[in-house]
Amino acid sequence: MSSVLQLNDVSVVRNGRAIVDSVSWTVEGDQRWVVLGPNGAGKTTILQVASTLMHPSSGKVEILDSELGKVDVFELRPRIGIASTAMARRVPFDETVLNVVMTAAYSVTGRWNEDYEDIDEKRARRVLAEWHLDGLAERRFGTLSDGEQKRVQIARSVMTDPELLLLDEPAASLDLGAREELVKLLGGYAQSGESPAIVMVTHHVEEVPVGFTHALLLNDGKVVASGPIAEALTSDTLTEAFGLPIELSESDGRYSARAH
Numbered sequence: 001m002s003s004v005l006q007l008n009d010v011s012v013v014r015n016g017r018a019i020v021d022s023v024s025w026t027v028e029g030d031q032r033w034v035v036l037g038p039n040g041a042g043k044t045t046i047l048q049v050a051s052t053l054m055h056p057s058s059g060k061v062e063i064l065d066s067e068l069g070k071v072d073v074f075e076l077r078p079r080i081g082i083a084s085t086a087m088a089r090r091v092p093f094d095e096t097v098l099n100v101v102m103t104a105a106y107s108v109t110g111r112w113n114e115d116y117e118d119i120d121e122k123r124a125r126r127v128l129a130e131w132h133l134d135g136l137a138e139r140r141f142g143t144l145s146d147g148e149q150k151r152v153q154i155a156r157s158v159m160t161d162p163e164l165l166l167l168d169e170p171a172a173s174l175d176l177g178a179r180e181e182l183v184k185l186l187g188g189y190a191q192s193g194e195s196p197a198i199v200m201v202t203h204h205v206e207e208v209p210v211g212f213t214h215a216l217l218l219n220d221g222k223v224v225a226s227g228p229i230a231e232a233l234t235s236d237t238l239t240e241a242f243g244l245p246i247e248l249s250e251s252d253g254r255y256s257a258r259a260h
């Protein structure tokens with residue numbers, strides 16, 4: 001299987017500082033990655049590079065077999081799903097949930113006619129059901145709870161059947177129940193066999209869904225650990241990434257961490 005995302009010695013320099021520092025990283029199509037690291041480690045910057053929204057200062061980036069800088073990013077973007085708070089801010093709060101999800105397809109097809117409308121609505125309703133949102137299709141986005149809004153963001157990002165799915169802190173600000181519901185849905189999706197390559201940035205190991213296969217740990221723009229989750233996500237790598245002694249526990253594919 002060819003790689004979906006490949007960073008070769010990538011750096012992003014801002015104000016003379018490498019906020020991403022010589023990162024080499026490969027994501028294959030059948031992998032589900034979690035990206036962890038302290039505030040300011042460069043997680044969001046790497047996602048921005050992976051989503052073609054930012055070009056690196058140096059190094060080579062290949063996304064879906066195309067080299068960033070040598071490809072029309074507008075052709076690439078429809079093949080990449082992104083769910084982030086920044087994307088959610090662009091959603092009009094008075095738009096219906098159905099439209100929020102369905103319009104993801106319009107930005108891809110770039111046209112409007114009855115046939116597309118019909119097919120897209122059917123698919124949007126199916127995606128809404130998959131993310132436990134079917135009762136909310138006609139509700140205004142702005143009236144949803146945080147947990148519901150997060151699931152709508154993800155539903156929108158998978159509507160176009162992307163080959164690479166990027167999730168930036170999908171469980172941030174959720175209460176325990178909403179977090180657990182989302183983590184369970186993400187785990188089911190990750191293991192469904194129909195999901196694309198996934199890269200999920202999070203601050204908390206408790207948010208890593210079952211079925212995620214790989215971990216990338218960053219600190220100060222540099223890779224601390226990268227690889228299969230059992231090797232890359234350990235007490236030692238977390239301790240190194242966060243700069244304090246951390247003990248990691250794992251039970252049935254879910255993680256928890258505490259300082260000691």
Ligand SMILES: Nc1ncnc2c1ncn2[C@@H]1O[C@H](COP(=O)(O)OP(=O)(O)OP(=O)(O)O)[C@@H](O)[C@H]1O
Pocket residue numbers: 014015019037038039040041042043044045046
């Ligand atoms: N345009 C910019 N100019 C200068 N510094 C920047 C710029 N964008 C980001 N940074 C800095 O780069 C570092 C990495 O930022 P980034 O948002 O990628 O980190 P992060 O790991 O996602 O952090 P957090 O967990 O807090 O969201 C931070 O120190 C940030 O202040």
